[in-house]
Amino acid sequence: MKRKHGLMVILALLIIGITALVFQQRRQVPVEERRFLFGTLIRITAYGPGASAAVESALGEMERIHSLTSQTDGSVARINEQAGKTPVHVEPELFAFLQKVFRMAEDSGGYFNPMIGALVELWDFDYEGKGRIPSAAEIRQILPLTDQKQVALDEKMQTVFLKESGMKIDLSGVAKGYAIDRAWEILKNKGMTGALIDGGESSIRVLGERPGGGPWRIAVSHPRQSEWIGIVQLTSGQALGTSADTEHYIESNGRRYSHLLNPFTGYPPEDLLAVTIMADSALIADLYSTAVFVAAAADRGELVASHGLEALMVDSRLKVVTTPGMEAILKTEQAD
Secondary structure (H helix, E strand, O other): OOHHHHHHHHHHHHHHHHHHHHHHHHHOOOEEEEEEEEOOEEEEEEEEOOOOHHHHHHHHHHHHHHHHHHOOOHHHHHHHHOOOOOOOOOOOOHHHHHHHHHHHHHHHOOOOOOHHHHHHHOOOOEEEEOOOOOHHHHHHHHHHHHHHEEEEEOOOEEEEEOOOOOOOOOOOOOOOHHHHHHHHHHHHHOOOOEEEEOOOOEEEEEEEOOOOOEEEEEEEEEEOOOOOOEEEEEEEOOEEEEEOOEEEEEOOOOOOEEEOOOOOOOOOOOOEEEEEEEOOOOHEEEEEOHHHHOOOOHHHHHHHHHHHOEEOOOEEOOOOOEOOOHHHEEEEEOOE
């Protein structure tokens, strides 16, 4: 009788312990920290054991990558300064990252081009519609400086050489995505139950489940209207990258010129306002949201399909076009 009573007590304690654990997990209050990096406000929300320290580590890593890929100082700035003069020795991590980005740029059919810096500088984009529209002659003169074949990556010497004076590497379309992926790995390795890394709403990646359980719910903004297009449900590891003409642009004679430029023509597209890509990493989502946005209309579908991506596009008539996979997860519920 005593043995049976003891087993009942143990069983009751186990049930109480499990119930308390489940209740505690459901009650976990997420930790949220923010930091201004990559020209935007980065927000990391995470919950799990040691969440505060994990979030600080993740933000610290993003800050390090911000410095590593900066175009105003550091190795990338030196590469651009020495264009047409001499190769520049760079950190192993930066060299490997550049190799990867140039391979991905080639896979995008050249629509993503990390050598577009001189062309973007020519347009002189600013916020709130300010900037300068260059002449067709100026654009033709600059386009040769965006030729990726004029970049020498010496793996043995770990050097980067831009062969023509005036060439400029521009990593702004991928640096933030790379940093988000690195932050995601840190949060995962530190055992976070769930996390949302929000790079100014244009770059997002999630880990685990949202507090309370279930997939994370992310709002997709409309480029011209105050209402959301809808809510995308993301499972652990999935990322969203959005490219739109809503921040850096020039307005002239009733037309908005996006800072996202087709590297073959030197001009932004006229028929598209926004592109959101869903992928398995923030780097891929960011790179292909840019590539699809600037691509010729006839090539966009092939770019998305050939790389196994899901997409949502808003054209100049405000029509929303989605791939079947994106349509299946696009809801009208409340977002996180």
